Amino acid sequence: MKWDNFTFIDLFAGIGGIRLGFESVGGKCVFSSEFDVDACKTYEANFGEHPAGDITKIEAKSIPDFDILLGGFPCQAFSIIGKKEGFTNETCGTLFFDIERILKEKKPKAFMLENVRNLVSHDSGKTFKIIISHLENLGYHVYSKVLNALDYGVPQKRERIIIVGFTDDVKFVFPEPVDLTKRKKLIDILENDVDRKYYVRDEIKKSRLERLKDKNYPRPYISHENMAGSITPHPYSSALRAGASANYILINDERRPTERELLRIQGFPDSYKIVVPYGKIKKQTGNSVAIPVITAVANEMIKSLKAFERKGERLVWNEDPN
Numbered sequence: 001m002k003w004d005n006f007t008f009i010d011l012f013a014g015i016g017g018i019r020l021g022f023e024s025v026g027g028k029c030v031f032s033s034e035f036d037v038d039a040c041k042t043y044e045a046n047f048g049e050h051p052a053g054d055i056t057k058i059e060a061k062s063i064p065d066f067d068i069l070l071g072g073f074p075c076q077a078f079s080i081i082g083k084k085e086g087f088t089n090e091t092c093g094t095l096f097f098d099i100e101r102i103l104k105e106k107k108p109k110a111f112m113l114e115n116v117r118n119l120v121s122h123d124s125g126k127t128f129k130i131i132i133s134h135l136e137n138l139g140y141h142v143y144s145k146v147l148n149a150l151d152y153g154v155p156q157k158r159e160r161i162i163i164v165g166f167t168d169d170v171k172f173v174f175p176e177p178v179d180l181t182k183r184k185k186l187i188d189i190l191e192n193d194v195d196r197k198y199y200v201r202d203e204i205k206k207s208r209l210e211r212l213k214d215k216n217y218p219r220p221y222i223s224h225e226n227m228a229g230s231i232t233p234h235p236y237s238s239a240l241r242a243g244a245s246a247n248y249i250l251i252n253d254e255r256r257p258t259e260r261e262l263l264r265i266q267g268f269p270d271s272y273k274i275v276v277p278y279g280k281i282k283k284q285t286g287n288s289v290a291i292p293v294i295t296a297v298a299n300e301m302i303k304s305l306k307a308f309e310r311k312g313e314r315l316v317w318n319e320d321p322n
Helices: 017-024 039-046 096-106 122-135 202-211 259-265 278-287 293-318
Strands: 006-011 028-031 068-071 110-116 141-148 159-166 222-225 230-232 250-253
Touching: 006 017, 006 096, 017 028, 017 068, 017 110, 028 039, 039 278, 068 096, 096 110, 096 122, 096 250, 110 293, 122 159, 122 202, 159 293, 202 222, 202 230, 259 278
Parallel strands: 006 028, 006 068, 068 110
Antiparallel strands: 110 159, 141 159, 222 230, 222 250
């Protein structure tokens, strides 16, 4: 069956989180693109290929043919969407426009896009409506849903909008949350012997503990400082963020998560190579995706495509006059 082996392209590839999810269900990457030099270093170390650079400079025609387009497209420049004259120009100046032009040129059977939850409500929902209408105007049947990484097995509250589309009228349902017994707990992803360099200064620790909302909260916990300055402990991490200060999330209010722990919070395997310094891994994991969410969506997409293919085969067989 065709969908046992399929090809995909990895746009805005980051460090390859989306790629790992789709490789795990039989996909083969035939093209990747990433703008950030350090992310490319990490990507190359783990996948043996250096992604092509800035997608805005790459002609769609030059990209190899593929079955599924994947992209965790950055959310910058959305304020531009909908401000242009004329419907056809609405997405110009945004990175979504590059996805649109590649879909238009290459016409893959399916796509999966990932973005921040706020995309849904941006500009009173107008931005999201424009994105969906542009995808539908290209001939795709589009599905979208906000999924939380916590529901799919990693100890991180990370809500992201997932948009899936098919050229055929494929019936698709987003994956159900995994059973509570199969979800990783914080203790499952913490390292045992952690170097002193990850521990914060005594004054930071003291300040955090003084502001801790629940002084008797069971360990291990991860806390983060909210806008009001109070420290809230949880049995999971808040969403990893690329630009946040190193101390915004702390384990037991004592230390920063290690590079390996940051990767584990996003569901990366321990075989994943770390080739850049701490600050860069923090940024890269903050920009990445929760792999179990992507894997679950990829599974459902392939199941739906196979079911559609089987249905088509049955119809052809039934119509055969012989």
